[in-house]
Amino acid sequence: MEDLLNKAETQEYFINMGPQHPSTHGVLRLMLTLDGEIIKKVEPHLGYIHRSIEKMSEKDSYYQMVHLTDRMDYLSCHINNEAVCLAIEKGLQLEIPDRVKYIRTIISELTRLSSHQLWWGVMGMDLGAITTFLYGFRDREMITDIFEETCGARLTMNYNVPGGLMFDIHPNFQKRTKDFIKHFKKKLPEYDELLSGNIIFTERTKDIGYLSKEDAISYGVTGPSGRGSGFACDVRKRIPYSAYDKVEFKEIIYTEGDSFARYKVRMDEMKESLYIIEQLIDNIPEGDFKAKTKAVIKLPDGEYYQRVETARGELGVYIISDNKKNPYRVKYRSPGFSNLSALDTMARGGKIADLVAMMSTLDLVIPDIDR
Amino acid sequence: METTIFYIFAIVILIFSVLAVTSRRILRAAVYFLFVLLAVAGLFFLLSFNFLAAVQLTVYAGGIIVLFIFSIMLTSQVNDKLEPIAAKKIIFSLLAAIAGAVVCISAIMTYRFSEPKNIEVDAGMKTIGKYLLSYGENGYALPFEVISLLLLASLIGAIMIAKRDNT
């Protein structure tokens, strides 16, 4: 009997998930090896949306290269801009006014919130609850309105320039932000009622896509995905930049390492972001919105590295300068790329449906991976 | 009127059974067979043996055919075709079929069917139910129990086979 059962071997087969697939959120191609519905191997295949942003930055001036980073991780574009600006400011050894630091921090946190809201909506949609998508977008709309009023664009806002900000905040900015906080504090419990507590949702995410702390560190999984595995990697806490050393906030860490832990990290992070904004919004100091910079920036010879915490994890900006008006070499360490590398480890032994949930909790943005 | 419908069903059964046997794509054969079973169910309805017709639909059309299709799906590809049958086989099976038909037809022709004696057959649900569970004369309680035991055994067997991974 046992022999007979062992003889009845199943055949593995190969399936292409993407580049055109509803749940890869872009043109990511996953080459799956399946046994029935059980995943044996996941091979991500990249390059379908590669636009050589790093190479393009080399031909641009330091002012110009900032706006390209909007298009990398378009959901945390302000934070990307900030990273480049911080790196350039480091090179110039500029003294940045406090006002700039405060505004940058507030807008960074708003960006993180809007990114997490969109992620929450899409996560629900990936698991089949389409209504969450609309609710997530409803609340995100208020943030994009704030951005549009102050920065001039809803998504690719390019609000930072080396040395400060493009313009001062709009007079309505504080009021709108406070309105948003009030509104969102009422709506956040709804998120929990609709998804976090839902038995179907918890069954779909708990103990699914396990990533150990060791694996998270060795793959360089950062951001909420890493913190879900217990890897304390919040750049805002470890190496504070802008005004993060002036505010109180908790670094959210869960040790379970499954999809639900990663989900919970982001949900709690939204509360922390609200808390950070609340601390800063009424205390924006007066002053200039931009330090004085020359019309043509030339960084001194040398290498400059700046890391920031985007909504997806640690973004590193590495600039080599040879004292010309454009950088000699630019390299971005994007969080999405490292996070994606852990997908194979997480997904093995899971089901196709789990893979979708795992990709959602890694919160992949494909242009961030391909750049 | 009813004879017309009977002949329509009969023709459907004939055509699709021939197709089911001759089709070289195995899933198509299964689908033709499904039509045969559906037409048989239609015949039962025509005879107003509703219960039997519904059983035919659930067990054969809904159960067995789905099982067939499932196993075909798991084992073959869309483009798989059966190999053409060797001429020898065709001849022998034709001979066997003709022999069978001759025997059947001769039996039907020679047997004197008695005139139906207007016996009202009550095939309503209530009667069937009562007979199925009665242990008196013409009761089916014992076969019913035996069959349910058999089904239980096969259920447990199926679970045992499916469970091999977890042990």
Add this chain to the structure above:
Amino acid sequence: MIKAIINYFKEIFTACRTLITGMKVTGYYFFHPKEIITQQYPENRATLQMFDRFRGEVVLLHDENNEHKCTGCSACEIACPNGSIEIISKKEIDPETSKPKKAIDKFVYHLSMCTFCNLCILACPTDAIKMSKSFEHSVYDRSKLTKVLNKPGSKIMAGIKE
């Protein structure tokens, strides 16, 4: 054994409760149609107001005398990361000093290449260009996206120097 049975039913009840909490949220919105946030776009075109800083497309400002402030210094052309601005200049005789002077012949703007980064506006020394609030850019012919921003017959405003 009994505990397992009780747990089994408890599981079912908590599961049902979480499902009903979710349904309450969606049900609330179903029965409160006032919370609908849809904006019906082409219908509300008259009342739709974009924010002042909204970056729609680059426009060259003209006043009522058909005069603009662009001196043709091409600072915006240099500042643009994508080459979406092309300034074609010409020599013109200044009526006051009767010396030859640089002026724009054509201010060509390729909307199809623009990333709306606002760097040209910041670079302009005379505030001649500005981002307009228009956002309805779709056309059937892509050649329509290449625009000449200075109006025919327009000239530079008096007193504007580089």
Add this chain to the structure above:
Amino acid sequence: MNFNIYDFTEFIISIDNWLKQLLSPGLAKITGMALIGVTFLLFVTLLGLSIVYIERKVCAFFQQRLGPMRVGFWGTAQTIADIIKLIFKEPLATKNSDKFLFNLAAFIVLISPFMVIAVVPFAKGLHALDFDIGLFYVTAVSSLGVTGILLAGWSSNNKYSLIGAMRSGAQIISYELSIGLSLLAIVILTGSLQLSVIVESQRDGWWIFKGNIPAIVAFIIFIIASTAESNRGPFDLAEAESELTAGFHTEYSGIKFAFFFLAEYVNLFIIAAIGATVFFGGWMPLHIGNFTFFNEAMDIIPPIIWFFAKVAALIFLLMWFKWTFPRLRIDQLLQLEWKYLLPLSILNLVLMTIVSLTGWHL
């Protein structure tokens, strides 16, 4: 011809007589059959169009949207526009697919809803068939639909479709059991499978009220299992768009896709209709015991309105499920059936037998 909105029996008989006067008996029967066929064809088409519109509107309101607003008043002509678009679309087929089965599958999925709808009693005397095996026939015929889905998935020559079809096959076969058992719970009380008898037995109150706790449990099981059987969210694994793009109908386009779509929505109606008939009294108005005055007041509303109101309420409930919950995974889906619903429905059946024997029900 006398037309009575409260009782259609005479109306149907008078049509029958009228046909018999005009035509020879055989021809009258054929004409009658054709008439019924055309009526159902029209009804199903209208049903499909209206339920799709309702679904889109309801879903929009759950999501704080307005839904279709452009075509016709409040977008009422939207689905008609959609159908016209689908008819004019090019019917595509994948390379190396089994074209015959590929085309056939779209029709097979429509067979079973058409066969079931024949026994649904819309109002007193308004049904095409009134079998003594009514409910058994419903469960028997509704098991045919899975064949179409399996064929569609297999003949598309697409791995996603195949996985979708497999899932749907496993799902429909397992949930059939729970549906049957939960309906049986009510059959114990009525003592008949005939749908008209079941409706008549609820003259003094609907079974969901009269049948004590087991009836309510049976209803809950029925509604869950039938949502699963009709492949609707949260059980829409067969077409799970985030995993399998569109599952078994990924490769279908144009009018053939519309057939799958139509079958899904007609199935939705059938589930609601069967649920309403068995648990909520079908076309029977709301009657409470011996409150004659109240009962007579309720009788003023025609039965056909009662029927469609109940069906609409149940359809709304199913839509509410779909637009709130995330989707289950295939193993959880089967676990839900085999670990929870099936034992519960068997237990419920035993309970119902006890209730019925002791006469605890009203």
